Amino acid sequence: MTHxxxxxxxxxxxxxxxxxxxxxxxxALFETLKCKDGRIRLRKRHLERLEHSxxxxxxxxxxxxxxxxxxxxxxxxxxxxxxLRLTLTRGDFAGPQFPPADAGRFLLSAAPYxxxxxxxxxxxxxxxxxxxxxxxxxxxxxQLKYGNYADCLYAAGAxxxxxxxxxxxxxxxxxxxxxxxxxxxxxxxxxxxxPPLDGLILPGLMRYRVMEAxxxxxxxxxxxxxxxxxxxxxxxxxxxxxxIGLLPVAKLEEEQLNRGELWKGIFEEIESERSVGKHFPxxxx
Numbered sequence: 001m002t003h004x005x006x007x008x009x010x011x012x013x014x015x016x017x018x019x020x021x022x023x024x025x026x027x028a029l030f031e032t033l034k035c036k037d038g039r040i041r042l043r044k045r046h047l048e049r050l051e052h053s054x055x056x057x058x059x060x061x062x063x064x065x066x067x068x069x070x071x072x073x074x075x076x077x078x079x080x081x082x083x084l085r086l087t088l089t090r091g092d093f094a095g096p097q098f099p100p101a102d103a104g105r106f107l108l109s110a111a112p113y114x115x116x117x118x119x120x121x122x123x124x125x126x127x128x129x130x131x132x133x134x135x136x137x138x139x140x141x142x143q144l145k146y147g148n149y150a151d152c153l154y155a156a157g158a159x160x161x162x163x164x165x166x167x168x169x170x171x172x173x174x175x176x177x178x179x180x181x182x183x184x185x186x187x188x189x190x191x192x193x194x195p196p197l198d199g200l201i202l203p204g205l206m207r208y209r210v211m212e213a214x215x216x217x218x219x220x221x222x223x224x225x226x227x228x229x230x231x232x233x234x235x236x237x238x239x240x241x242x243x244i245g246l247l248p249v250a251k252l253e254e255e256q257l258n259r260g261e262l263w264k265g266i267f268e269e270i271e272s273e274r275s276v277g278k279h280f281p282x283x284x285x
Contacts, residue, residue, distance in 0.1 A: 018131050019092035020105070028147030029053050033084040034113065034189060034243050035248050040074050042242060045205050050088060053144045059090055060104030069108050083113035083243060087147075101172065115134065115285060116247055120265075123252025125165035125239060127179070129228075130155035134169035143202045155180035165247070166239055169200075176226045182241045183207040184249075186234035190236050193234075196223040206240040206270075213269035220221075236260030245270055 009253040022028035031046045047063060047070075054061035066086065073084065091103030108209045132155055137148040155167035159180065168184065170179040176195055178184055183204040185194045192214050197203055231237060235258050248265045249257055 019094075020093065021087055021093050021099070022087065022089040022147050024093055026147040026149075027090060029059060029088045030055065030145050030147065031086045032145075032242060033083055033086065035074060035077050035082040035110065036115075037081075038074065038077065040070055042071060042205050042209070046086070046210070046242070049145075049203070049205065050086070053146075054088060055150055056144070056248050057138075057140050058098075059088060060101045061073075061088060062104070062106075066106060069106070073108060073110055076098060077110055081113045081115050082110045084110045089147075113243060116244055121247060124248040124257075125241075126251045127164070127166045127168050127249055128159055128162050128164045128253055130167040130180060131158050132170045133171070136200055139199070142197065142199055146203065149201045166249075168252075170228055171200075174228050176228055176231055177201055178204075180243070181241055182239040182247075184226075184231075184237065184239055185210060185282070186231055186237045188230070188234050190220065190262075192219055192221040192266075193224055193226060194221075195226050204244060205240060206242050209270055210266055213266050217265055217269055219266070232257065232259060236262060239265045242246050269274065 009246045017023055029050060031050050033043065033046050047066060048068070051061050051063055052060075064089075070084075070086070072185060085108070088109045089105055089107075091099050091105050094098055113257055132151055135151045136143055136144060137250065138144065155169065159165065159167040166179040166182055168179050171177060176184060178195065178201050183194060183206070185192055185207075189191070192211070194207065194211070195201055211221050216237065232252065232255060237252075237257050239247045239249060248263050250259060
């Protein structure tokens with residue numbers, strides 16, 4: 001019999017907790033999805049990225065079962081916006097060795113999500129510089145949505161303590177990477193710019209979606225290194241992720257940033273979903 005003590009209380013060991021690799025070692029993959037008005041946004045692309053990441057880590061991923069679970073969740077959620085968390089693990093560990101492939105499991109949960117209001121988008125977000133560095137716990141692989149998420153949690157906590165929306169990771173050479181929970185874009189002379197994927201930047205699905213929408217609108221879009229000083233001089237700056245969609249940045253630390261309006265057309269294109277799949281057929285990279 002296994003004995004388990006949680007916060008000083010002894011209890012019968014619940015399944016999928018004390019032996020699961022996600023709990024023991026942070027060995028898990030996850031996706032955060034948005035369901036809005038009865039439909040999960042970018043579902044196929046989330047599953048493509050999860051499946052690709054699982055393949056890189058040699059982690060079991062039963063996509064048909066995931067598809068079925070997401071479809072069932074979609075049907076049971078009422079109107080409004082919901083935050084879905086899909087976590088994939090290898091299952092129970094008996095020691096430091098990986099369990100057999102058929103031990104893998106997943107967890108899917110949903111909670112109500114309050115989207116940024118039109119007023120919040122107009123006002124713009126406040127950002128700080130993260131006090132810590134972006135760290136890839138698997139340096140031989142590209143950045144993944146991996147269970148070891150401590151660097152992002154610390155940065156996000158620092159932003160909250162400072163009364164800010166997001167913390168931005170900066171490299172020692174002054175180059176911008178991304179936010180704790182977002183990718184970042186800026187506009188300079190009518191060109192949309194975002195840092196290139198280099199192993200430390202997550203290939204965000206909304207990052208792809210913004211680039212896709214911009215190109216559908218005829219807006220030039222490039223991936224290039226962005227020094228922090230260049231960000232401060234940009235015509236506008238905005239954050240992206242699957243939940244917020246697109247959120248302009250009004251202030252970095254104590255400095256007001258320029259506020260353009262190119263983001264509005266891109267946001268409208270994203271919300272309409274007119275250009276989905278036209279420029280980025282696969283988002284697994």
